[in-house]
Amino acid sequence: MTGYLIRRVGQALLVLWGAYTVTYFILYLLPGDTLSIMLSASGMEADGLSPADLAKARAYYGLDKGLIAQYFDLLGRALHGDLGQSLSLNRPVVELLAERLPQTLSLAGLAILLSLVGGVGLAYLTAYVQWRPLKVALTRVPSFGFSIPVFWMGLLLIQVFAFGLGWFPATGSKGFESLVLPAITLAIPSAAVYAQVLQRGFQNVWQEPYIQTAFAKGLSRAQVQARHGLRNAALPILTLVGLQVGNTVSGAVLVETIFSRNGVGRLAQEAVLRQDIPVVLAIVAVSATAFVVINLIVDLLYPWLDPRITHSPKVA
Amino acid sequence: MNAPRITRALLASCALALGLAACSASNEQTTGKTLNITFFGDNTTLVSVDPFQVYWLEHRVLLRNVAESLTDQDPDSGKIIPWLASRWEVSDDALSYTFHLRKDVTFSNGERFDAQAVKTAFDSNKAFAKELPATFGATYLAGYDHAEVIDDFTVRLVLSRPNAGFLQATSTTNLAILAPASYKLTATERSLGKIIGTGPFTLDHYTPEVGARLVKRAGYAWASANVKNQGAAHVDVVDISYVPEESVRNGLFLQGKTDILWPRNPFSEVDSKLFQSKGATLQSRSLPGPALNLYPNTRNARVLADRQVRLALQKSIDRVSYAHTIYNADFPVVSGVYDVTTPYFKAQTEKLAYDPQGAEALLDQAGWQKQADGYRYKDGKRLSIRYNLTPAETAGDVLIQDQLRKVGIELKINVLTRAEWVAGNSQGNYDLTSTYMTRADPIILQTILDPRTANSATLATNTYEPHTLETAQALFDAGITATQGAQREQAYGKLQDLLTDEASAFPIYERVWQAATSPRVKDFRWTAEGFAFLSDIEVGKP
Numbered sequence: 074m075t076g077y078l079i080r081r082v083g084q085a086l087l088v089l090w091g092a093y094t095v096t097y098f099i100l101y102l103l104p105g106d107t108l109s110i111m112l113s114a115s116g117m118e119a120d121g122l123s124p125a126d127l128a129k130a131r132a133y134y135g136l137d138k139g140l141i142a143q144y145f146d147l148l149g150r151a152l153h154g155d156l157g158q159s160l161s162l163n164r165p166v167v168e169l170l171a172e173r174l175p176q177t178l179s180l181a182g183l184a185i186l187l188s189l190v191g192g193v194g195l196a197y198l199t200a201y202v203q204w205r206p207l208k209v210a211l212t213r214v215p216s217f218g219f220s221i222p223v224f225w226m227g228l229l230l231i232q233v234f235a236f237g238l239g240w241f242p243a244t245g246s247k248g249f250e251s252l253v254l255p256a257i258t259l260a261i262p263s264a265a266v267y268a269q270v271l272q273r274g275f276q277n278v279w280q281e282p283y284i285q286t287a288f289a290k291g292l293s294r295a296q297v298q299a300r301h302g303l304r305n306a307a308l309p310i311l312t313l314v315g316l317q318v319g320n321t322v323s324g325a326v327l328v329e330t331i332f333s334r335n336g337v338g339r340l341a342q343e344a345v346l347r348q349d350i351p352v353v354l355a356i357v358a359v360s361a362t363a364f365v366v367i368n369l370i371v372d373l374l375y376p377w378l379d380p381r382i383t384h385s386p387k388v389a
Numbered sequence: 390m391n392a393p394r395i396t397r398a399l400l401a402s403c404a405l406a407l408g409l410a411a412c413s414a415s416n417e418q419t420t421g422k423t424l425n426i427t428f429f430g431d432n433t434t435l436v437s438v439d440p441f442q443v444y445w446l447e448h449r450v451l452l453r454n455v456a457e458s459l460t461d462q463d464p465d466s467g468k469i470i471p472w473l474a475s476r477w478e479v480s481d482d483a484l485s486y487t488f489h490l491r492k493d494v495t496f497s498n499g500e501r502f503d504a505q506a507v508k509t510a511f512d513s514n515k516a517f518a519k520e521l522p523a524t525f526g527a528t529y530l531a532g533y534d535h536a537e538v539i540d541d542f543t544v545r546l547v548l549s550r551p552n553a554g555f556l557q558a559t560s561t562t563n564l565a566i567l568a569p570a571s572y573k574l575t576a577t578e579r580s581l582g583k584i585i586g587t588g589p590f591t592l593d594h595y596t597p598e599v600g601a602r603l604v605k606r607a608g609y610a611w612a613s614a615n616v617k618n619q620g621a622a623h624v625d626v627v628d629i630s631y632v633p634e635e636s637v638r639n640g641l642f643l644q645g646k647t648d649i650l651w652p653r654n655p656f657s658e659v660d661s662k663l664f665q666s667k668g669a670t671l672q673s674r675s676l677p678g679p680a681l682n683l684y685p686n687t688r689n690a691r692v693l694a695d696r697q698v699r700l701a702l703q704k705s706i707d708r709v710s711y712a713h714t715i716y717n718a719d720f721p722v723v724s725g726v727y728d729v730t731t732p733y734f735k736a737q738t739e740k741l742a743y744d745p746q747g748a749e750a751l752l753d754q755a756g757w758q759k760q761a762d763g764y765r766y767k768d769g770k771r772l773s774i775r776y777n778l779t780p781a782e783t784a785g786d787v788l789i790q791d792q793l794r795k796v797g798i799e800l801k802i803n804v805l806t807r808a809e810w811v812a813g814n815s816q817g818n819y820d821l822t823s824t825y826m827t828r829a830d831p832i833i834l835q836t837i838l839d840p841r842t843a844n845s846a847t848l849a850t851n852t853y854e855p856h857t858l859e860t861a862q863a864l865f866d867a868g869i870t871a872t873q874g875a876q877r878e879q880a881y882g883k884l885q886d887l888l889t890d891e892a893s894a895f896p897i898y899e900r901v902w903q904a905a906t907s908p909r910v911k912d913f914r915w916t917a918e919g920f921a922f923l924s925d926i927e928v929g930k931p
Contacts, residue, residue, distance in 0.1 A: 112523045130523055133520060161436055333637065335599050347434045
């Protein structure tokens with residue numbers, strides 16, 4: 074078990090380093106360079122400046138190092154916990170993340186919770202219902218939920234619940250009320266996936282011999298479903314939750330824009346567009362860490378939840 | 390018993406999440422009269438509310454009410470009028486400007502506004518421009534050499550070379566005078582909202598991409614003659630928020646959650662009608678500076694190197710239908726290279742008239758023959774124009790494409806990221822491109838179309854054929870060294886003629902800035918720069 078853990082942590086570090094490095098070089102491969110974007114943003118194009126002025130501007134923005142030198146400089150400092158300075162936001166990246174991350178984390182946390190409640194609830198209901206037409210209708214709901222575009226759902230929710238009924242604010246990041254609509258918007262596609270997977274899981278589980286045994290013991294349908302069905306059908310959901318964490322940053326880009334929220338998703342999108350390398354690298358590092366850690370936890374949870382799975386090597 | 394247990398576990402975790410989320414900051418309660426303004430998204434490329442660095446229009450609106458300038462500009466006549474300076478003299482060689490300052494002005498931190506403060510402001514700006522020559526304010530400060538404190542309330546600003554736009558520059562937000570204490574801070578601190586001025590409001594805080602709050606300053610009493618309310622502001626607080634999503638922004642306004650809806654682009658006809666049906670007033674003003682022009686690349690044997698083709702292109706654009714279909718029937722039709730609010734504007738209505746037959750005749754003469762597919766060809770090559778734009782095409786771009794197709798010109802709309810667009814401009818990899826700047830003086834065109842001072846020397850060079858470039862530069866020189874209004878009028882008049890006659894600029898639409906004000910907002914008034922004096926605004930019951 075210890076060996077397994079060390080191996081997994083080693084892999085995780087490798088993944089982190091890979092993500093960091095690939096992102097750095099991709100940003101350099103993008104057309105245009107950071108200096109031109111920064112100058113253009115302050116109303117000047119690089120070709121309008123003399124070489125001496127260009128050198129000054131390069132030094133002002135800290136861009137006067139070579140590609141590789143800058144990479145090692147950034148990496149070295151990142152290892153010491155210094156994620157550098159955002160070029161356009163004029164602030165340390167750590168400070169930016171400290172300000173933005175809680176916004177996205179609370180959004181993602183509530184969204185995951187809502188998607189679990191919604192997805193598991195729907196699948197559970199589908200499995201429990203025995204009236205055929207309703208069962209079929211419920212089986213179709215996930216594909217519907219998955220195919221609605223996120224931005225459209227967000228606007229629809231705003232229209233109905235913010236502008237129509239006035240229950241929740243349409244925009245902003247202040248207070249719990251402002252979190253509800255964005256979290257629902259972000260939760261719907263994942264809830265649909267959970268429901269889809271779990272519905273299929275229940276279908277398969279119902280055919281297993283231990284279900285027959287459970288019925289034969291005299292348990293009611295509700296008891297069989299809760300005690301024997303759900304526990305066996307729900308295992309793949311765990312993997313999906315692990316994957317969903319990685320999707321929250323990308324999902325947050327849209328949701329945070331629609332609801333004018335001030336989170337990491339929007340920060341990431343804008344940092345990429347203006348090639349603000351330290352910010353993009355920091356966000357990639359943070360989300361990759363979250364992704365790796367959650368998936369590690371998921372893997373470690375498996376044998377605990379299902380004793381049939383074990384990480385010890387099988388010797389023939 | 391298991392099912393209830395699961396339900397209970399789920400409920401408990403829900404409650405936990407709700408509880409955690411509820412711990413975040415709750416809504417701030419405001420007392421007194423609050424004016425809510427909603428702009429579109431914040432500038433995320435250059436985050437700064439330092440007046441000297443800011444080019445973002447929305448930030449300049451905010452700053453105009455926090456920091457004030459030596460002079461002001463009459464929005465109707467373009468004349469420079471007293472503000473923090475009660476009068477001034479300009480030397481005959483237009484190189485030295487002596488300002489006599491008001492004696493009753495203080496900064497919001499209690500510091501006295503005096504000659505030394507003005508010197509500190511101009512010298513600090515000059516030092517910053519030296520460190521970062523690309524900063525926006527540098528163009529306003531062009532030629533500034535040093536300041537001499539004559540006495541406590543008299544200061545002389547001395548230029549090393551003529552700058553006919555300098556007096557106007559002293560009226561702009563970019564050369565607003567901040568308190569000496571502000572300049573002791575770093576540029577970064579100022580950028581993030583540590584701005585101390587003499588204005589009717591103080592900047593309470595600025596949170597990038599979220600919003601800003603202005604708080605009324607009691608005891609304010611030195612407004613310029615442009616402001617009707619000469620005393621302290623009518624509203625106590627101005628809450629500014631940035632909402633990037635258009636439908637959400639409009640919804641907030643229709644719900645009465647914001648008083649002034651102020652996006653960058655003019656409202657569509659549908660939106661304007663909807664707002665007006667709810668009792669809103671649409672405020673409009675053409676932003677001073679160049680109109681929304683397309684600039685050609687006439688170099689390297691590209692298709693627009695041929696003046697005939699450029700003139701044909703000029704004639705193929707139906708500006709009336711552009712204004713009326715993209716915006717609305719009341720939208721002004723662009724009538725020159727500058728917007729009408731720019732001093733020394735000269736209308737070119739005749740030369741910009743829609744004349745598809747004339748365009749077709751010119752193209753025929755130039756050897757471009759129409760073929761069966763409706764496009765024109767010469768030596769087997771299609772008449773195709775590459776138009777670089779960022780970040781997204783608009784309905785207007787597609788309309789132009791359609792108008793040009795009617796005379797047989799293919800307009801290739803080339804949508805690029807900002808980085809690619811910048812690179813395209815500097816490499817001359819385009820036939821048409823577009824850019825703009827806002828300033829109520831014709832001198833602003835030098836930052837676009839004079840290769841010696843332009844942001845992009847390549848764009849500025851490419852827009853003229855070689856022989857035209859010399860004439861244009863001579864006119865720019867005549868304009869900036871002129872000491873009399875009549876001389877400037879002549880120089881900039883000729884320049885505008887030249888740009889139209891040579892088809893070195895293709896005006897598309899008047900850059901009108903529109904704001905919708907709710908029925909409870911009274912006395913919204915534009916400044917010469919196209920901003921608003923918020924201290925004039927009263928909010929009441931509709």
